[in-house]
Amino acid sequence: MSYKQTGPFIQSDGPSKAQYSYFDLLTKPIEIYLFTDPLCPESWALDPIIKKMQLEYGRFFSIRPILTGKLSKINQQTAHPPVKLKQWWEKTAHQTGMCCDGDLWLEAPLSTPSSISTAIKAAELQGIKAGRYYLRKIQENLFLNKTDISTDDQLIRIAQEVNLDLDEFRRDLHSNSAQKALQCDLKLTKEMDVDQIPSLVFFNETVEDEGLKLTGTYSYDIYVKVLKQLLQKEVQPFEKPKLEDFISHFHFVSSYEIAVIYEWSIERACKEMKKLQLKQLVSCVPVKHGVFWRYNRTES
Incomplete structure (x- = not known):
């Protein structure tokens, strides 16, 4: 896989695990x-x-x-x-x-x-x-x-x-x-x-x-x-938020988006969202290609 660039990569001279302050x-x-x-x-x-x-x-x-x-x-x-x-x-x-x-x-x-x-x-x-x-x-x-x-x-x-x-x-x-x-x-x-x-x-x-x-x-x-x-430093990703926190923040997301972010299959994403649906936290919104989910609770 190639990509187009207008400037060179910057190589790191620092320690591989250094973090930002x-x-x-x-x-x-x-x-x-x-x-x-x-x-x-x-x-x-x-x-x-x-x-x-x-x-x-x-x-x-x-x-x-x-x-x-x-x-x-x-x-x-x-x-x-x-x-x-x-x-x-x-x-x-x-x-x-x-x-x-x-x-x-x-x-x-x-x-x-x-x-x-x-x-x-x-x-x-x-x-x-x-x-x-x-x-x-x-x-x-x-x-x-x-x-x-x-x-x-x-x-x-x-x-x-x-x-x-x-x-x-x-x-x-x-x-x-x-x-x-x-x-x-x-x-x-x-x-x-x-x-x-x-x-x-x-x-x-x-x-x-x-x-x-x-x-x-x-x-x-x-x-x-x-x-x-x-x-120029090796940095670690933040932990992913809990699924309920994620949907409460973004309010309206697709099963595909959830699968990408949590590195799940579409099937598992739907299964996890159905658990929240049973708790009446989300509503299922079918679309032509796939499913979206809408958060049911408003933020206080």
């Missing part, structure tokens, strides 16, 4: 740019890997989604016929395990796809975490619910679902601030020569060093290897 972790020595597109099924399918990295090594890095805009004109029928788009999504679902219901393109095609990226940047004006949560909910609605979410009403509905400040979101939805933020992402995509989504670019604290770019998707161990070599 408390003050090292305050600044999170690694920053990751995630070049993505809300309409890209491969980007959606990468989410379980990102979750696992954050759970095990999130104390060492921050992550910043960058919207590439590469699919903003996806509704141009001549370039992207609905049947081809359906086939692309369905193929990705079968290859990755993350549900992508391609019937969207036949039943409720997006009227203005470019508005989705602008809405994500509008949400991000309320904070990086707010923007990422909004992006996740956008993807859930796109890939699971077969709904044209590119209208203002739908975009505002999702903003309400993730508890954004609705008055602020409405003001920002078509604002110059959101447009400029999106243009910055598009410019960064061009400057870093990102020609495939998803792509991840890793940066360490050394300003002189170029980023290291992984183009496309890889197995989890490749991302961990890159992270460790950029840290």
Whole structure:
């Protein structure tokens, strides 16, 4: 397996088991740019890997989604016929395990796809975490619910679902601030020569060093290897949270995501979730390809 890089690996001269101090972790020595597109099924399918990295090594890095805009004109029928788009999504679902219901393109095609990226940047004006949560909910609605979410009403509905400040979101939805933020992402995509989504670019604290770019998707161990070599130290992953704690934090996850994070089979993931279902902690949400689980209890 190969990967594309824009800078060399940094070799460690220190002891193999050295750990970071408390003050090292305050600044999170690694920053990751995630070049993505809300309409890209491969980007959606990468989410379980990102979750696992954050759970095990999130104390060492921050992550910043960058919207590439590469699919903003996806509704141009001549370039992207609905049947081809359906086939692309369905193929990705079968290859990755993350549900992508391609019937969207036949039943409720997006009227203005470019508005989705602008809405994500509008949400991000309320904070990086707010923007990422909004992006996740956008993807859930796109890939699971077969709904044209590119209208203002739908975009505002999702903003309400993730508890954004609705008055602020409405003001920002078509604002110059959101447009400029999106243009910055598009410019960064061009400057870093990102020609495939998803792509991840890793940066360490050394300003002189170029980023290291992984183009496309890889197995989890490749991302961990890159992270460790950029840290220049051998670091150990955090223990995985209890399953109930995991679902209570993320609220809505697939059996596939659980299987990836806990290194289980899909069958075992479903079996463990059914135990929580018997306790009425979760509800089962069948989708076209697989099963999602929704947490039933609200946080106090």
